[in-house]
Amino acid sequence: MALSTRFVVDSAADTDAWIRAVHTGFLNPPALSQETLDARRAKQDFRRARGVFDGERCVATFRSFDQRLTVPGGAAVAANAVTAVTVHATHRRRGLLSGLMSADLAEAKERGDAVATLVAAEYRIYGRYGFGPAAAFTTWRVDGTRTGLDPRWALPESEGTLSFVDGAEVRKAGPELHERFRAGRAGAVDRDALFWERATGEARFDIQPWQEPFHVLYRDAGGVPRGLVTFTVENRWEASMPGNAATVQSLIATSPAAEWTLWRFLLSIDWVTTLDTGRAAPDSPLPLLLPDARAAAVREHADLLWVRPLDVPRMLSARSYAAEGELVLGIRDPLGLAEGRYLLDASPREATCAPTRRAPDLVLDAGVFARLYLGEFSATRLAAVGWIEEETTGAAARADLLLRTDHRPWCPDIF
CATH class of the missing domain: 3.40.630.30 (Gcn5-related N-acetyltransferase (GNAT))
Structure with missing residues (x-):
């Protein structure tokens, strides 16, 4: 039987199957009372909940919702928060997560979200989709x-x-x-x-x-x-x-x-x-x-909050900076959503960022850029282990001066 991917919000039966599938995916008892299912349907936002169905059984789940993420300096950027990501052990290695993630991130980019966020239950999954750990606890x-x-x-x-x-x-x-x-x-x-x-x-x-x-x-x-x-x-x-x-x-x-x-x-x-x-x-x-x-x-x-760049100019223009300077970042993106070269012109007073044709000072993957964005990681340290290519001598140290924060980023909430 062919698998079917669909939103579940318009069907109570689909939503209930999706909720049970989330419980199964996280190895929690899937037998839920109708009272519990009704309460969740009444309270939770399922407008962006997708499921992959094998017949009437939901075998993979994915949900996103609107979120505001605080960046250095106190501004907030629009975020696409990803949660309830599961694929049943019976249906792995079929590209189900890749299909769900790609569709959701493309919609988030089109909607105008600056980043996507999630809390990673498993460390090795999300880097291939452009996410990187950005805040720890x-x-x-x-x-x-x-x-x-x-x-x-x-x-x-x-x-x-x-x-x-x-x-x-x-x-x-x-x-x-x-x-x-x-x-x-x-x-x-x-x-x-x-x-x-x-x-x-x-x-x-x-x-x-x-x-x-x-x-x-x-x-x-x-x-x-x-x-x-x-x-x-x-x-x-x-x-x-x-x-x-x-x-x-x-x-x-x-x-x-x-x-x-x-x-x-x-x-x-x-x-x-x-x-x-x-x-x-x-x-x-x-x-x-x-x-x-x-x-x-x-x-x-441990790491907790993971960030996925979607709109690099909006991300870099929104946050504050500890010093004055320019930096050209060459971002590589496995899904193409944040791919490009971007010129950051920053000072403690204001910052602008825009696409550019100038040669990059630093070349890095989207997930590595996510590690730098909130101030959790050092560009110099990441360059030392080969995660950043320093095309201009001293560019990593310059990035650290610009991106330095007084406090480490922290997200106290699991979502």
Whole structure:
């Protein structure tokens, strides 16, 4: 029987088959209740969800949606966020993913998106489609008994308030707070209403049973929300002594001081002796602010956000630069979407970028350019391992001067 590729939004049967196929593709139980299927169809955006069907069975899935990606300097570019990418083990090596990806990226380019984004479950798949890892995270496990901090710490009244809040308050204060956080962190992406509903249990259609987390909101002395942390606690007692473990699900703050206030609070909670930071910024100040930095051990460090260039002039014109200079980039693209030579004329005040016929200073693949774009990687380092061809002596060092950022990019969200 011939395979058929189609959008699933106009058919409830196709959408339900697609949802089950996603679960199968990620090796989760595909037997979902009709109530769960109905809830997902009602809440999620399936307008750009494609499936490959073998008869009535969906055997490959792909979905994209509109997103805003913050770039260095605080501007946001239009992004085509890719998610729910699966191909069943019974239908591999037939070009199904290549067909789905090529069609979606071409539409994104036509629509005017500057980049495509995704979170890669497997590292080796997406480079061949022009994606590259552009932002990472670090998870620390902090031994609260070794930090050297005062365990009886309390926030001074002059610095604001910390309050346990419920889901309704998070849905009220969280979106505006997150937008202010996002504007200050390259790599961050916007959060829609469904994100906040799922984070607070208002929308429940995940496989795992809902566990109500704790939410703590930090407001400054003027009453303005500056930080929000969501976390769970595992209760552990041994020999009548508490050894509870707190795990952060999300922590956002609009300044380093606000971030430290939330970490300091978490490390002062009675009975909590271990803190798992979750997917924190790779340059979080947390270890540097502990009297004993060894109390924070790196449990995991990995890539998270991957970026795929679609419109190089728009990408480079949108971000800020640390120095003044020109650079001609020769971009190679396996799909041809970002192929070309581009002249960047940048300064700390403004930047322009346009196609050019000038000889390139640097030649690199689209996925390698993605590594440089938000400031995560060094052009000099990538040139040293042969990933960038330096056609003009000193061009890689010049690129590093231009693209340098004060903070590493960070995307705290899986999508």
